[in-house]
Amino acid sequence: MDILTFIAEVVGVTASGALAPGPLFVKNITEGTKSGARSGFLFAVGHTAVEFSLVVVLALGLLSVANEPVVELVIGVAGGLALLAFGLLQIRESLSSKPVEMREDKRTVRSHFLIGTIFTGLNPYFILWWLVPGAKLIWDSIAFASWAGVLLMYVAHVWMDYAWLMGTAYLARRGTKFVNRTGYKIVLMLFGLILIGFGIYFLASTLL
Numbered sequence: 001m002d003i004l005t006f007i008a009e010v011v012g013v014t015a016s017g018a019l020a021p022g023p024l025f026v027k028n029i030t031e032g033t034k035s036g037a038r039s040g041f042l043f044a045v046g047h048t049a050v051e052f053s054l055v056v057v058l059a060l061g062l063l064s065v066a067n068e069p070v071v072e073l074v075i076g077v078a079g080g081l082a083l084l085a086f087g088l089l090q091i092r093e094s095l096s097s098k099p100v101e102m103r104e105d106k107r108t109v110r111s112h113f114l115i116g117t118i119f120t121g122l123n124p125y126f127i128l129w130w131l132v133p134g135a136k137l138i139w140d141s142i143a144f145a146s147w148a149g150v151l152l153m154y155v156a157h158v159w160m161d162y163a164w165l166m167g168t169a170y171l172a173r174r175g176t177k178f179v180n181r182t183g184y185k186i187v188l189m190l191f192g193l194i195l196i197g198f199g200i201y202f203l204a205s206t207l208l
Contacts, residue, residue: 006149007152011157028168036172051161073206079136080200082199084196
């Protein structure tokens with residue numbers, strides 16, 4: 001796998017985590033109406049503190065079994081099936097007539113950084129994502145260039161978190177109902193289809 005193909009894989013798969021509405025996204029919108037992109041940036045920093053620590057821990061574990069074919073088989077199949085499921089769920093959500101929920105969370109946390117860490121660490125979708133399709137990315141990055149590959153993978157992944165959180169917080173501050181627009185549903189459907197494609201690719205490359 002060449003470096004451009006590797007980065008394209010990371011960016012495509014990352015969309016299933018970065019663009020999925022969750023507690024951090026909802027809080028980002030509500031705080032964005034007050035602080036704009038600044039709150040989105042601080043949320044992203046808090047998110048990164050938890051996420052990068054998890055990636056390092058998972059990479060350490062996968063490095064210890066990197067030469068086991070059965071581990072590669074399990075990760076490849078589980079990651080492929082998970083991406084198929086996430087892709088189908090995103091397409092279903094894009095077809096739903098219900099708007100994205102934007103109810104404000106009543107818990108008051110002074111630091112936006114702390115909100116980013118709490119809402120990330122307590123999000124089961126986030127944990128599940130890194131344990132299944134995310135683990136496949138870590139495995140591929142180790143095979144690509146060991147720890148340098150892990151670092152490259154994470155950089156190619158995390159910029160989307162910053163762009164998404166800062167961008168949506170900025171738009172919330174500007175008073176744009178971006179997340180309720182048809183365009184958002186189209187984006188969800190598009191990336192749902194991309195995720196299904198990557199799921200098929202993961203399964204094919206592992207089993208064939």
